[in-house]
Amino acid sequence: MNADEWAQIHRCHDDGESIKGIAARLGMSRNTVRRALSLAAAPDDHRRCKGSVSDDADRRIREILLENPGISIAEISRALQWERSRTLLSRKVNAVRAELPSPSARSDTVPTGLPQPTTSFVGRRNELRELRRLFGDHRLVSVVGPGGIGKTRLSVQAATEFRRAFPDGVRFVEFAAVRNEGLLAQALCDCLALENRDTHDRSAEDAALAHLRNRRMLLVFDNCEHVIDGAADLVSRLMVEAAGVRVLVTSRENLAIPGEYVFHLAPLKTDDGVGSDAMELFSRRAEAVLSGFVLDDGNVDAVRRICERLDGLPLAIELACTRLTVLSVDDLGDLLDRRLSVLSVGSRDRTPRHRSLQATIEWSYELCSSTEKLLWNRVASFADGFDLDMVVDVCSDDALPASVVLDSLAALVAKSVLLRDGDGRHVRFRMLESIREFGWGKLTAAERLAMSTRLLDWCARLIIDCAEHWYGPDQLAKAARVQENRGNIRAALHSALDDPDDGRGRAAAEALGAGRFLWACGISVREHRLWLTQALELPDVPSIIKGRILGVLGLVQTLQGDRDAAGFTLHRAGVIAEREHDVMNRAFVTHTSGLRDYFAGDFDSARVNLDAAARGYTDNSGPSELLATLAIHRGMLLSSLPDTDAAAEVFGAVFAQTETVDEWWFHSYATYGLGLVALLTGDVDRAVDLADDALRAHRAFADPVGTTLMCDLLGWALAEQRGGLRAVVVLGAASSMWGSFGQQLYGSEHWNSLRSKAVDTLHAQVPDAEFDNAWARGAAMSTAELYDYVFGTPAAHDAHEAADDPSASLSPREREVADLVASGLSNREIAEKLVLSTRTVEGHVEHVLHKLCLRRRAEVAEALVDHAAG
Known part of the structure; x- marks a missing residue:
């Protein structure tokens, strides 16, 4: 065990990781870990890289700041036993701070994907406390229960409240819109802001795991029941390969894998009188529907009866409350009694709770107008969110005129059938899965096929429209439109490939043949290649369209550096273009062949092909893009x-x-x-x-090719500018991104020689150990985090903090624990609040007492107050 290993062991232990977990992470025995933890100081290490005293000080400063970003200059001076100028130390610390990413960047600036609820969270405090406790001891918790019981709402609230406990934040991954189990890992990559981090020989799953391997993060996988086997496989790998990640799953059935704790979510309590969660939910939702509604002695019995009759199911209660615009509470209770009795007679195969929810949804449906019912059924065809224009385009016809769509949409929102999302400038709608399934079930097989076809036609037009506007002021808006509808596009393409008859296969093929730059619109490189490859197998697709698909596929393969595959693909595309006299695709294939030759190092052939492509474009009025x-x-x-x-x-x-x-x-x-x-x-x-x-x-x-290329250039230029560690971080990130979607720098020896020159320059500037650490830090960044690092401003720090600050030596986690100890919480309560095990909290409390030179936890509050007063 050397000094670096000792420091890493102590960092992991301070972060709450168990001895068993540290041993597994670092590949050493538990006894070695225990021995390291018993040592108050690092062992002598004669294997460290040699360098100047200044270099060694910089390295130690960097380690200290990575462990405790808010530490004072005075405490750093004591830790280093600094005997030189305080001004020099201050300069060194500030220089190192400037090279490190802002400590808040990863958890605060990257989108979490968490839905923004439009209503208040009611009840479930016991469940939230239990989930906190469970995550202290378990890495995988599955919240299981029937539709409408509130699994998603609870998971969103839990993720929101638990965020501070996870340094790398939380991410919410919605699986309801994913119909193909093979795209689950890609949905995770999308949510992690890895965008297109995958390649033909490295799966999206591998890319996600590489990113998560050294992270402390909470992942929420919502609505897994329809892809339960694929979700189980993905989570199983996460449990094995990402020790710092915890996963919260919501599903109607559990994953049935080792390490899973199944949390069966019960309905809201109805037997606690006026204070029951169910009656509180009814009261809140009734007040939103009926201004001035108050739960009082006159209606409490009727409300209790309604909540009991609905088995405490949150969705059923919310839907029932929408009827209070035309019914009294007593009338609502009487009508529910009659409806549930009728449904129970005809539905003996259903559980009572399912009957309650089904009856409530059915009643809401029957109280809709004929146009509202039809709209409900048709918008169920959307696999993801949608907006008004989409509804008009996909759902309206003679039976549902466009002129009535807006009013019908508003009515469904008022009835809580649709949920409204948006930032005020761009409004989208979504459906809960139970409600979507109900509406979809009301359509006949022929009607479902017709709606799937209309969605496919809309998605195909979206892709083609984006391609046609790829050069001009509307470009970004068109790309964003594709990106926000990834779920709908996936569902539409999947349905076309599943059933390509009656022109559906051709519609998908035409869109894919036109979408040359779809990989730059949030559809991953791997996924784009997948759809293109599958489209080539579609029957009844005209040869000219297959030639265009091959042309786009050849470009994607070339950008990935898969030149052998690209050569074969482009040859096939060229043969078809010649045979079909498709002059524009012939020029595009020649163009892409020139690009392939260039990356292969054949500059002469590249020049000939690019010149020929230029003539082809010019002679045939080629498009600007x-x-x-x-x-x-x-x-x-x-x-x-x-x-x-x-x-x-x-x-x-x-x-x-x-x-x-x-x-x-x-x-x-x-x-x-x-x-x-x-x-x-x-x-x-x-x-x-x-x-x-x-x-x-x-x-x-969302273009990883351009982002990576530009980051490489920045890293090369910073290396020449003596940018040191900053350049190393940027190049480490670029290297990871290249490796995630294709060959490094397209597999071009010429380009890689430029990169090697920059790396060699940086090795001459930065000691090996620091280089490796900075490179690894960059390689672990998502695209969003890389942008934050390049453009973010490091947090301001006061270089003149008082030297007698006793709490400056506490790590951020220890300071958090100290504050909670000072507020009077027990170790068990702290563990629940921070989503840690009680044993981990006990270790943090021991460190706090040791660093503050205290004997009893009761003295912590006084020590912190004395510092604040000073």
């Missing part, structure tokens, strides 16, 4: 010849043209190209600025 793409690729080739003057001219022309038409995607690539030229001609400062500008312009797009 293909001309701009070709210009970017020609500029890259020219920069490699090297003919930097010609490259600057080509990139500069795209830069000016895109700026004129307010286009940003190609503009960011042109900015990157100008930065590349600046680097190659020795203008390092300009290269850094242009790489930064390119990334800023590109940030709004």
Whole structure:
């Protein structure tokens, strides 16, 4: 055991990890871990890398700041036994702080995916406390219960309240819209902001696990029952390979895998009188529907009877309350009695709770107008959220005119059939799964097929419309539209591949053949390749369309660096283009072949093909997006010849043209190209600025290829600028992203030689141990975290804190525990609040007492108060 291992063991233990867990993570025996924890100081280590005293101080400062970002200069001085100038130490600390990401970046700036409830959370406090306790001792908890019992609402509330207990935050992954078990891991990658972190030889699951392996995070997997086997396989790997991750599953059945704690969610209590959770929920929802409603002696018995009759099911209670606009509480109770009695006679195969929920949904349905019923049934075809325009396009016809859709939609929202989401500027709607299933079940098989076809047609038009507007001011809005409808697109393509008859297969194929840049719109590279490959197997698709699909597939494979596959694919595409006289696709295939040749290092062939493609585009009035793409690729080739003057001219022309038409995607690539030229001609400062500008312009797009390329340029330029650790972090992140969707730098030896030069330069600037740590830190970042690191401002710190601050030595977790001890909470209560085991909390309390030089926990409050007063 060396000093670095000793420090890592203590960090893991301070974070609450068990001895068994530390041993498994670090690949050592438990006795070694115990021995390390028994040592108050690190053992002498003669194997450390050699370097100057200054380098060693920087390394130790970095370790201290990573462990405790808020530590004072005075405490760092004591920890280092610093005997030199205090001003010099302050400069060193501030310089190291500037190189580290903001401590709040990972958990606060990355979207959690948590739905934003439109109503208040009622009751379930005992359940929340129990979940806190369970997560102290278990890494996997499945909340199991029937539809409508409140599993999702409880999980959202739990994730919201537990966020502080997980340094890397929480992520909510909705599986209801995923119909294909093979896309579960991709849905997880999407939620983790890994965007397209996968490749033809590395699965989305592997990419997600690599990202999560050293994270302390809570994942919520919602609505798993329809993909239960795939979810069980994914969670099983998480349990084995990501020791710091905890998973909360909601499902109608448990996963049945080792380590799972099954939490059976009961209905809301109805037998606690006026204070029962069920009656509280009824009162809150009734007040929202009927202004001035108050639970009093005159209606309490009727409300209790309603809640008992509905078995305390939250969804049933909420739906029943919408009827109070036209019924009194007594009338509502009487009608429910009659309806439930009738349903019970005809539905003996259902459980009482299922009958209660079914009866309530059925009643809500019957009280809708004929147009509202029809709209309910039809919007059930959406696998994901939707907006008004989508409803009009997909659901309206002669039977449901567009003129009545808005009023019917508003009525369904008022009846709690639809839930409204949005930021005030863009409103979308969604359905709870129980309600969606009910509406879908009201359609005949023929009607379901018709609605699936209409959704497919809408999604196909969306993809084609995005492709047609890929060059111009509407580009970003079109890309965002595709990204927010990933669930609907997946469901539509899946239905077309499942049943391609009557033109459905052709509609999907035409869209995929047109969507050349779908991989830059939030559809992952791997997923895009998957759909393209499957579309080639569709029957009755015209040859010309298959040729275009092959052309797009060849581009995706080329960007992945899979040149052998790309060569075969492009050959097939070229044969079809010639045979069908598809001049534009022929030019596109020639263009992509030139790009492939360039990445393979055959610059002469690349130039011939790119020149031929230019003639093909020009002679046939090629679209602006293909001309701009070709210009970017020609500029890259020219920069490699090297003919930097010609490259600057080509990139500069795209830069000016895109700026004129307010286009940003190609503009960011042109900015990157100008930065590349600046680097190659020795203008390092300009290269850094242009790489930064390119990334800023590109940030709004879910395009991993461009993001990675631009990060590489930034890292190279920072290396020449002596950017040290900052450059290493950026290149580590870029390396991970390349490896996640394809070959490093497209598998190009020429490009990789530039990268190797930058890495060698950085190794000369940074000691090996620090280099490895910084590289690993970058490699672990998601795309969103990388952007936060590049553009974020490190948290401000006071360099002149008092040297006698006794709490400065506490880690953030220890300070949190100390505050709770000071407020009078027991170890068990602290464990529940922070979602830790009681034993872990006991260890933190011991560390707090030791660091504050105290003997009893009762003295903690006084010590903290004395510091605050001072």
